Amino acid sequence: MLSWYHSCRRDLPWRRTDDPYRIWVSEIMLQQTRVETTIDYYERFVARFPTVGDLAKATQDDVLKQWEGLGYYSRARNLHQAAKEIVDEGGQLPDSYNRLIDLPGIGPYTAAAVASIAFDRPHPVLDGNVQRVLCRMLRIEGDPRRTATRQELLAAGEKLMPSPAAMKKRTADDDDPGEGDPIEDGPGDVNQALMELGARVCTPRKPDCQACPVRSWCRAQAELDDPTTLPLKPPRRERPHVEVTAGVIWKENRLLLARRPPGGMLAGLWEFPGGKIEEGETLAACLAREIREELAIEIDVGEPLASVDHEYTHLSITLHALQAHWRAGEPQTIGVDAWEWVTVEQLDDYAMPRADRRILERLAADGRPLEPDQAGPK
Numbered sequence: 001m002l003s004w005y006h007s008c009r010r011d012l013p014w015r016r017t018d019d020p021y022r023i024w025v026s027e028i029m030l031q032q033t034r035v036e037t038t039i040d041y042y043e044r045f046v047a048r049f050p051t052v053g054d055l056a057k058a059t060q061d062d063v064l065k066q067w068e069g070l071g072y073y074s075r076a077r078n079l080h081q082a083a084k085e086i087v088d089e090g091g092q093l094p095d096s097y098n099r100l101i102d103l104p105g106i107g108p109y110t111a112a113a114v115a116s117i118a119f120d121r122p123h124p125v126l127d128g129n130v131q132r133v134l135c136r137m138l139r140i141e142g143d144p145r146r147t148a149t150r151q152e153l154l155a156a157g158e159k160l161m162p163s164p165a166a167m168k169k170r171t172a173d174d175d176d177p178g179e180g181d182p183i184e185d186g187p188g189d190v191n192q193a194l195m196e197l198g199a200r201v202c203t204p205r206k207p208d209c210q211a212c213p214v215r216s217w218c219r220a221q222a223e224l225d226d227p228t229t230l231p232l233k234p235p236r237r238e239r240p241h242v243e244v245t246a247g248v249i250w251k252e253n254r255l256l257l258a259r260r261p262p263g264g265m266l267a268g269l270w271e272f273p274g275g276k277i278e279e280g281e282t283l284a285a286c287l288a289r290e291i292r293e294e295l296a297i298e299i300d301v302g303e304p305l306a307s308v309d310h311e312y313t314h315l316s317i318t319l320h321a322l323q324a325h326w327r328a329g330e331p332q333t334i335g336v337d338a339w340e341w342v343t344v345e346q347l348d349d350y351a352m353p354r355a356d357r358r359i360l361e362r363l364a365a366d367g368r369p370l371e372p373d374q375a376g377p378k
């Protein structure tokens with residue numbers, strides 16, 4: 001497996017560095033995000049914040065702006081908070097699993113990945129790709145979400161780590177004849193080889209068993225008609241759907257943006273304010289009510305501008321954007337964290353949820369860019 005990995009592993013930017021900070025950033029981004037999507041974000045992020053100190057000094061708005069479009073924004077907020085804690089402790093990323101896992105946003109997976117790749121610590125990584133490979137190779141038929149199965153997988157992963165004796169040779173002085181030749185592959189290589197195998201060969205629906213470097217040892221391939229029956233899959237859950245309004249609210253030549261409150265979904269992102277439609281409510285009535293409840297201002301609602309469908313992990317939404325015009329009142333931070341009147345040109349400076357950004361893209365694609373003179377009371 002390691003020979004295969006070294007001969008055809010993908011050349012990814014975070015594999016060209018041994019900087020623990022950059023490895024950590026890449027591992028956080030790679031949770032929930034595809035490798036191809038991560039590359040550009042990673043390169044922009046480390047160019048903007050080259051060190052943990054630069055990240056710690058940044059504002060949350062700046063960090064979220066760099067993250068905009070990647071989703072799962074708690075990852076960015078936790079990364080930022082962890083950077084501040086690291087700087088408070090002297091500026092070095094902890095080099096052990098147990099200290100890494102104490103940082104915000106670092107769970108067992110990321111702690112094992114960073115400890116093994118950046119610091120050569122023998123901790124197996126159990127992401128979805130590795131779980132799939134191990135379940136198939138060893139014919140583990142339990143549910144990987146259950147503790148007993150996870151422990152079985154962890155034990156299997158630990159057996160694949162270089163032995164303590166091999167690690168001793170690896171870390172010993174090369175000139176010391178008593179220690180023998182250091183081994184080339186460390187725990188990080190083993191973990192990355194397993195992850196690469198799961199991502200590229202032992203894929204969820206179409207494993208390429210003929211080309212697989214561990215085929216001779218794989219029980220699922222040898223014993224089952226269909227290796228894809230492993231790992232055991234969770235039952236599909238229905239995703240609730242909600243209809244949501246968003247107001248493109250003008251006051252002269254400026255638009256109202258509201259920052260979502262901390263602690264909830266999309267916390268800290270700036271959006272066109274609005275909210276969920278209640279049963280029997282029209283889009284216009286919903287928007288006027290939400291704006292009154294959350295910001296204590298009165299608006300005149302105009303025409304619908306565009307609607308987009310968007311999927312989150314736990315729900316799907318249809319976001320209906322409506323033209324509107326401020327009528328009375330100074331906005332208050334009742335259901336929002338902050339608010340600002342901004343020009344159309346300034347919208348790019350704010351980190352916005354993907355659904356709001358798609359409204360802007362839809363209008364631009366239709367040749368209907370936002371303009372103040374489109375606005376007006378109905």
Ligand code: SF4
Nearest residue numbers: 202207209212218227
């Ligand atoms: S032989 Fe097939 S099922 Fe087994 S690990 Fe390789 S790709 Fe996966």
